[in-house]
Amino acid sequence: FPVRLFPLRERGMNCCARRLTTQEIQAFKKSKEVMQRFIRAYQLMLRFYGIILTNEETGELKKAENWAERFQNLNRFSHNNLRITRILKCLGEMGYEHYQVHLVKFFLTETLVKETLPNVRRSALDYFLFTVRSKRSRRELVHYAWQHFKPQDSFVWGPHDKLSAYR
Numbered sequence: 001f002p003v004r005l006f007p008l009r010e011r012g013m014n015c016c017a018r019r020l021t022t023q024e025i026q027a028f029k030k031s032k033e034v035m036q037r038f039i040r041a042y043q044l045m046l047r048f049y050g051i052i053l054t055n056e057e058t059g060e061l062k063k064a065e066n067w068a069e070r071f072q073n074l075n076r077f078s079h080n081n082l083r084i085t086r087i088l089k090c091l092g093e094m095g096y097e098h099y100q101v102h103l104v105k106f107f108l109t110e111t112l113v114k115e116t117l118p119n120v121r122r123s124a125l126d127y128f129l130f131t132v133r134s135k136r137s138r139r140e141l142v143h144y145a146w147q148h149f150k151p152q153d154s155f156v157w158g159p160h161d162k163l164s165a166y167r
Contacts, residue, residue, distance in 0.1 A: 005041050006083075006090035025093055038094055045087060049074060051106065059099035061106045071116055081123035088131035101137045104128045108141065112148035125157055139166070 007020040028034045043053050046061070050070025054060045064070065074080050084107075091099045107128055111121035125145060132138040146163045149155045155163075 005045075006087050008086065008089050008093060010089075020093065029095055035094070042087065042091070042096075042099070045083070049080070049084070059096065059102040061102050067116075071110075074117055075119040078119065078123070081120060081127070085123070085127045085131060088128055092131060092133040097133045097137070100132045101134070101141065104132055104141055105144065108145050108148070112145060112150075129157065 007018075007024075010019065028038070039053075039056060046053055047064060048070065050064045050067035050073075051061050052064045054062050084103075088100050088103060091097070091103070104124070107117065107120060107124040110117045111124045117124075129138065129141055129145065132141060142158045143163055143166045146152065146155050146158060146160075153160070
């Protein structure tokens, strides 16, 4: 069976890849070495996308020096969006929900606010947002997206009355 860098419990695009079991997830979480390797793999993929993990504790991110070149790649090749969705889901499986929040907010900022990743916008809204496990964090991210979405009245990812009343 092929081994995945970011394994999931659900079936992915590769029908031959083994699905992760709950027991395997628990074993991974108990191994300091496995979790360190997981973070290194995450950092490797972030660098590929032109992003740097600036704080391993919090999951904070920033653009890498080569971000413009790497963002061109992200804008040009939509298959990267599937990989990012997989990474986000795996972060949740491995107990890094706070990393999910920072990565989704990073993409929302780059797509909606800075408009550097226009071709990633739809995936950020349709998929990335809804990988976030924390209901509260997901609500905050939907609200953030709504605040920056143009035109705001075309926002379909949450009820406008609740979003405008959200605090």
